[in-house]
Amino acid sequence: MAANDKTPKTETAEEEQASPILIQMGIFAAILFVSSLISPLFPATFPVPTPVIGLVILYILLATHIVKLRNVEKFGDFMISLIAFLFVPSGIQLAANLDILKAEGVQIVIVALISTIVLLVVVAYTTAGFIWLRKNVFHRDVNVEE
Template sequence: MIRQLAILFGCLALGELIIWLTGIPLPSSILGMLILTLLLKLKIIRLEWVKTISDFLVANIGFFFVPPGVAIMLYFDIIKAEFWPIVISTAISTVIVLAVTGWVHQIYGKAVNRKGGDQ
């Protein structure tokens, strides 16, 4: 379990370091997850090394949403005053994300088919 936590926190720390050195406007936790994904894909880290802690975190993910839920309740008056801009921007951004995801998937699918393999 210590090794699993060390791997996860190591990827997070590496993401923090890269953000600090480069100033890239990206959350370090996202970069850390991308680094972990890359290391798993390149088989530098084996899935068995992080599977137990990952399964535990996913099984208890609801617990991690309690603080944001409390924060939303604290700012309910602001949310109520800006309800429609929040709803409209959420709907528009969701449609954009779906469209871009579909577009990237189509481009990737065409590239794989041209290459002649299924990766």
């Protein structure tokens, strides 16, 4: 009698592995390429930056499960870890133009605060709207876990 007959076979759910980093970079590059093709289609009076379009495309792909989170998570985390480094050039530019900041600093700070508050409110209501749609129109669970 074989030893396999005595031990019960239990299937363990293996977690699906993340995609290799080059594939993750390719996904980001493809999304950025598509968004660079879409960006010029907007009118000159309403320019939309290519990275913003890319973020919307990535969100749609993740929300519809066309792209799984595990397929972009490692590279996304890496890019987020670099975000402070990416703000260095703008900080240097700000320091180079301190005379403008001195003359109109209060207005700049007020506009930045108001726009940040408006952005947070719009994002909060938009998210609440999408959750309501998913829950009431599509009758699906609102949990983000698969």
